[in-house]
Amino acid sequence: MxxxxxxxxxxxxxxxxxxxxxxxxxxxxxxxxxxxxxxxxxxxxxxxxxxxxxxxxxxxxxxxxxxxxxxxxxxxxxPTVQAAAYKKLPEACAVVSKKTLTELVPKGAAKGKEGTSSDTAARASCSWSSLANNGVKGSQFRWLNVSLLRFESDATTGDGETQAKAYYAKQVKDSQAVSGAKNVKSEPAAATGDEATSVHYDLKKSEGAFKQQTVVARVENVVVTLDYNGAGLAGDKSPSADTLTKAAEKAAKEAVAAVQSANGEGGGGSSDTSGKSPASPSPSGSASSAPSASPSRTASGSASATPGATASKAAAAAPKTSASAKS
CATH class of the missing domain: 1.20.5 (Single alpha-helices involved in coiled-coils or other helix-helix interfaces)
Incomplete structure (x- = not known):
């Protein structure tokens, strides 16, 4: 237990x-x-x-x-714009050959007067004057001016070619509407740049009857305006309008060719598929790269090349030179 x-x-x-x-x-x-x-x-x-x-x-x-x-x-x-095709302008006083100058302004071929310009790559001009004394018959006066205007592409104003087209149309219209002009005629100038118009008319002055020829041409983004007028002074007969027109168109073709040559085109002697005029052996210069040139600036810069201004200049110059020739 x-x-x-x-x-x-x-x-x-x-x-x-x-x-x-x-x-x-x-x-x-x-x-x-x-x-x-x-x-x-x-x-x-x-x-x-x-x-x-x-x-x-x-x-x-x-x-x-x-x-x-x-x-x-x-x-x-x-927004982007197409770059301008041409970046240079040739030397204005060298766009017309010596041979052609001798035909148009025989007494002033070697005395080209370059216009003033703050930007020679955007605008340039040159003028020549000639007074041939024919003794008791009077004298023959000739005046030639070539104006070059290049437009640069800009996002605000548009591409250079479009601006050049607008300015070209304005120049043609202004040439056809000169105050006091009589028998105004216009016609295309063949084989001169991308487009060209020849305008000619009579302009009566106290010094004599002037025959005015204006050729406006555009090649890419450059506009060439060539003014050529002539008059028989102190009793000499007036020059033939047809002769002056042919001479002016010949000089305009050379100026356009000089623009092309300055930008690396031409030199072959035959026109290309774009319808541009053949290049001539006339000398050309080059300029530095150019800033933009808007129509508002360039229009005022080239006012001296308008037909009204050139005719008045010729009229003002004619009596003085003819008087000295007669004496």
Whole structure:
């Protein structure tokens, strides 16, 4: 009985120890679980922060890419104009050959007077005058002026060729509407640049009857205006209008060819497929690269080459020279 009681006591002690172990183990597991929860929360927070940073970077990158695309689109949408074909003008006093000058202004072929210009690559001019004294018969007066005007392409005013076309049309119209002009006739001038018009008329002055010839020609972005007039003074007969017209058109062709040659074209003696006139061996010069020349500036710059101005200049010069010739 005593042993049984001892065994029962030992059993009870084992049960109690087992119960304590179970209780201790459960508490430990609970404690471990409680400790693990903050760790998981911290890890989740770190993971969340890392993802947020990546999202921010991706957003910034996409925004930057979008801005670059917008900038590229804006740049491509910016207006552009076609570059001007011709960048130079020849020396104005050398656009007509010596031989032709001798025919048109025999007493002044070697005395070309260059016009003033602040930009010879955009505008230039040269004039010649001649007075041939025929003794008691009177004298023959001739005056020749060549004006060159080059238009540069510009985003505001447009491409050079379009500007030149507009100025060409204006020059032709002005030549046909000179005050006091009689028997005005206009006709195309063949094989002279891309387009050309010859205008001729009579202009009566107190000094005599003047025959005015104006040839306006355009080649690419350059406009050539050639004025040629003649008169019989102090009793001499008036020159033939047909003769003066042919001479003026010949000189205009040489001037156009000189413009082409100055820009590296021509020299073959035959016209190309664009209808431009053949190049002549007349000398030409070159100029430095030119700034833009808008119509508003160039029109005023070449006013001296208009028919009205040239006729009045010739009329003013004629009486003085003829009087000295007669004396």
């Amino acid at each position: 005593q042993r049984r009681a001892q065994r029962d006591g030992q059993f009870d002690e084992r049960e109690q120890r087992a119960e304590r172990v179970r209780r201790t183990g459960g508490a430990s597991r609970l404690l471990a679980a409680v400790v693990a929860v903050p760790v998981m929360l911290i890890a989740a927070g770190c993971s969340s922060d890392s993802g947020s940073g990546d999202d921010t970077k991706d957003s910034a990158a996409s925004t930057g890419a979008g801005s670059g695309a917008d900038a590229g689109s804006a740049a491509s949408a910016a």
